[in-house]
Amino acid sequence: MKHTIVAWMEDKPGVLNRVASLFRRRNFNIESLTVGHSEAPGISRMTFVVEGDERQIQQVQAQLFKLINVTAVQDVTHMPSVERELALIKVNATGADRSEIIQLVDIYRASIVDVEVDSLIIQIGGPTDRIESLTNLLRNFGIREMVRTGSVAMVRGNGFTPVEGHNGVSETRVAQGARHLTPPKINLPYRPFPQKEKKTWPTSTTTRTLISTY
Amino acid sequence: MSERKNGAQIVWESLLAEGVEVVFGIPGGATLPIYDALAKHEYALRHVLATHEQGASHMADGYARATGRVGVCLATSGPGATNLTTGLANAHMDSSPVVAITGQVPTTLLGRDGFQEADVHGVTMPITKHNYLVTDIHELPHVLREAFYIAHTGRPGPVLVDICKDVQQAEIEFKIPDSADLDLPGYHPVLIAADxxxxxxxxxxxxxxxxxxxxxxxxxxxxxxxxxxxxxxxxxxxxxxxxxxxxxxxxxxxxxxxxxxxxxxxxxxxxxxxxxxxxxxxxxxxxxxxxxxxxxxxxxxxxxxxxxxxxxxxxxxxxxxxxxxxxxxxxxxxxxxxxxxxxxxxxxxxxxWRTDTDFRDVLAQETEELVPPFIIRQLWHLTDEGNCIVVTDVGQHQMWEAQYFLHTKRRSLFTSGGLGTMGFGLPAAIGVQVGRPEEPVWLVAGDGGFQMTMAELSTVVKEELPIKIALINNRHLGMVRQWQTIFYNKRYSGTPLFNPDFVKLADAYGMPGLAVRHKEEVEGAIRQAQAHEGPFLIEFQVDPFADVYPMVAPGKSNADMIRRPVPVEPLEEEG
CATH class of the missing domain: 3.40.50.1220 (TPP-binding domain)
Known part of the structure; x- marks a missing residue:
């Protein structure tokens, strides 16, 4: 089934490449991927629509999570959320077709953003199925060109919003949403919450010293 | 307290601050400033010069595995860096903490296909735990700090830092970054117990x-x-x-x-x-x-x-x-x-179940032939029952080693597991011996894999490393040959090898060697190698058609094994 996954990541060179490469290498099937700024400076937000069974979706999340630049991952498929996509559709519109198309645009609460003698550009924003439904109807008139942005998603109300401030994740927000950070069967705070106090970063010599024999 | 330092100095001082004692590498055009700084400022680090960058990366990997500390390798841009990739992929598969530092063309030439430019950042992305391209000197101190932190914490892995040549030459006020200034919002590898x-x-x-x-x-x-x-x-x-x-x-x-x-x-x-x-x-x-x-x-x-x-x-x-x-x-x-x-x-x-296995064991049978399992078991006996470190290459000898050498000490076997990198053995043994100089190191290698990186023999001799090499020579790419025997109707396509005289080869590098053809010579040869102070090579010439058993055929279940053949004269209890 299709899953919608949201991931937050540092806005650094190569991050998109890392994510795309991961999907290619692990043979995950992406339906759509969108990326843009989040509310936090330096943190981008990606929304993926991925096709796969439960195990694959867990793997997608765990593997994404493993990327050093990824700060949080969440599967919003089963959460109350708003999912939207934008499409621009250039459709043939001559003679009697034109008024029929305008009616459809009204019904679908889409809008006409460009008018030519024999074509119209229609802009529609909404859930994917609504865009698909309008597209199917417009095919009867002849679609010349189409572009879609892919889905973006946001959880409703007090759901999980992990990005706050430059350093990514605020402690309390993550604590609320922590169970979504990881695949459902795996119950672990593997990526623990950033500590507020100053960390001491051990050098390689101060890790567990090696004892060479039993 | 901060001082004006150039990028090359920052590299070495960061390594020293991380506790690095040894670096394996080869210089090149894009790392000249780094190498110059090493000589000019006489930093207290040991630089082990490899003969091929792949060797340098396996050395760093071997060093890391043997000591549990971060292994560091150094290579120039383009071909130097791409030669490292096999070692990085190997370290990635086997979770080995390695930091690779590579030179890159100056920022002004980036993307213009300059001389010795390769997209090393892009190439190594999927085979490292993380990697960096440094185009701004101000990032360098933090990046190096982060690289070490990422390499050895959590699940260890290799991290590559690609540094443009002009960054190595640029100067800034430098001090080792404060830990609190490091910025890794997506990486918090705290060691905790499970739920x-x-x-x-x-x-x-x-x-x-x-x-x-x-x-x-x-x-x-x-x-x-x-x-x-x-x-x-x-x-x-x-x-x-x-x-x-x-x-x-x-x-x-x-x-x-x-x-x-x-x-x-x-x-x-x-x-x-x-x-x-x-x-x-x-x-x-x-x-x-x-x-x-x-x-x-x-x-x-x-x-x-x-x-x-x-x-x-x-x-x-x-x-x-x-x-x-x-x-x-x-x-x-x-x-x-x-x-x-x-x-x-x-x-x-x-x-x-074990009785049946013991009964089929080749060592339980009377044979005059020099069978590889016998060599491995003898080696085990003669090293005080495994009181040494063994490094292997990849192939049949690796499996015989795993079956017949009974390891009783932790971190006493180093081998390329996940990636199965032929050529890993010799350079890894160098890294291991450098990291654990007091312990005897035996390299068990096959003739095929050994020849892939045998140029590193010069490193062994130059660095005066007393590595003992047990070369199991069956004049074939043995494991592939075995599969051809079993699954490809004995069509030995590409597997017979033309080998040099390995004893003469050792001699050419200035180390003694010995060829062994018979069972009764094994003990003497091993003892002679042990008695020798420096490196020593023993070439064991074995039957080219010895196979590793038991074996699970690819795509088959573990319950479906090809067992060792039953001895020719079956005993009473064999039903």
Missing amino acids: PDAIGQAANLINNAGQPVIVAGQGVLIAQAEAELCQLAEKANIPVITTLLGVGAIPQTDPLSIGMGGMHGEAYTNNAMMESDVLVVIGARLDDRLTGVFGTFASKAQIIHIDLDPAEVGKNLATDIPLIGDALLTLRALLPLVEPNEHPAWLGQIAE
Whole structure:
């Protein structure tokens, strides 16, 4: 089934490449991927629509999570959320077709953003199925060109919003949403919450010293 | 306190601040400033010059595995860096903490296909834990700090830092970055035990198990949880199987140790794994060489999987109880909840299976022939029963080593597991010997893999490393030849080798060598090598058609093994 996954990541060179490469290498099937700024400076937000069974979706999340630049991952498929996509559709519109198309645009609460003698550009924003439904109807008139942005998603109300401030994740927000950070069967705070106090970063010599024999 | 330093100086001073003592590398156009700074400022580091960058990366890998510290390798841009990639992929597969520093063309030439430019940042992205391209001198101190931190924390892995030449030459006010200034919002590798509820469930499962088995991987060694593993095994009398990289997690002479499992694991070992009802997997990836075809693996077993990396749990096999956390802390939490148990019937069953294996063992048979298992077992006897470090290459000899050398010490076998990199052996042995100079290091290699990186013999001699080399020469790419015998109707396509005279070759590099053709010469040769102070090469000329058994055919279940042939004159009890 299709899953919608949201991931937050540092806005650094190569991050998109890392994510795309991961999907290619692990043979995950992406339906759509969108990326843009989040509310936090330096943190981008990606929304993926991925096709796969439960195990694959867990793997997608765990593997994404493993990327050093990824700060949080969440599967919003089963959460109350708003999912939207934008499409621009250039459709043939001559003679009697034109008024029929305008009616459809009204019904679908889409809008006409460009008018030519024999074509119209229609802009529609909404859930994917609504865009698909309008597209199917417009095919009867002849679609010349189409572009879609892919889905973006946001959880409703007090759901999980992990990005706050430059350093990514605020402690309390993550604590609320922590169970979504990881695949459902795996119950672990593997990526623990950033500590507020100053960390001491051990050098390689101060890790567990090696004892060479039993 | 800060001083004006250039990028090259910052590299060395950062390495020193991280506690680095040895760097393996080869200079080149894009690393000239770095190498110049090393000479000019006489930094207190040992630089081991390799003959090929692949060698340098395996040396760093071997050093890291042997010491548990970060191994560092250094190469120039373009071909220097692409030569490192095999070693990086190898370190990535086997979770080895390596930091690779490469030079890159100046920022002004980036993207213009300048001389010796390659997109190293892009090339190494999927084969490193993380990587960096440094185009601004101000980033350099933080990047180096982060690189080391990422390499050796959490699940260890290689990190590459690609530094543009003009960045190496640029100057800034430098001080070692304060830890609080580092900015890794997506990386918090704190060592914690798994979820207590899940640990409780796991203990419950173990306590009610009739036929439990532990599979111990390299994660046990990395977490240094060997003692806890043995305690768990002893407390509940659970037999322990190791993976190839997990060898040494439990002394292989321990009654509860039932050897290495998988494609060339012993039949009783694989039987135990396949017939178990509870399988406790600790720090192992459950890759196809261990499990055989995934669908049939341990189908009666409930699987408890302890791993630090959530992406490993459930990747290949559905897990019943995932325990995501540090192996050491998780085992410590699990131990008090596990009840003492005897499992007499189960252990008896395994012992019975074992009789059949022992009966087929080539070493139990009277033969005049110089069989590789005999060489390996002799080596084990003559090194005070395994009181040495063994590094292997990849191939038949590697499997014979794993079967016949009984490792009783942890971190005493170093081998390329996940990637199966032929050519790993010699350079890795160099890294191991540099990291652990006091201990005897034996390299067991095949003639095929040895020749892939044998140019590093000059490094062995130059650095005065007393590595003893046991070269198992069957004049073939033996493992491939074995598969051609079994699965490709004996069409030996590309597998027979033309070999040099290895003894003369050793001599040419200025180290002694000896060729051995007969069984009775083995002991003398090994003793002679041990008595010699410096490096020594023994070439064992063996039957080209000796095969490694038992074997699980690719795409087959572990229950479906090709067994060792039954001895020619069967004994009475052979039914």
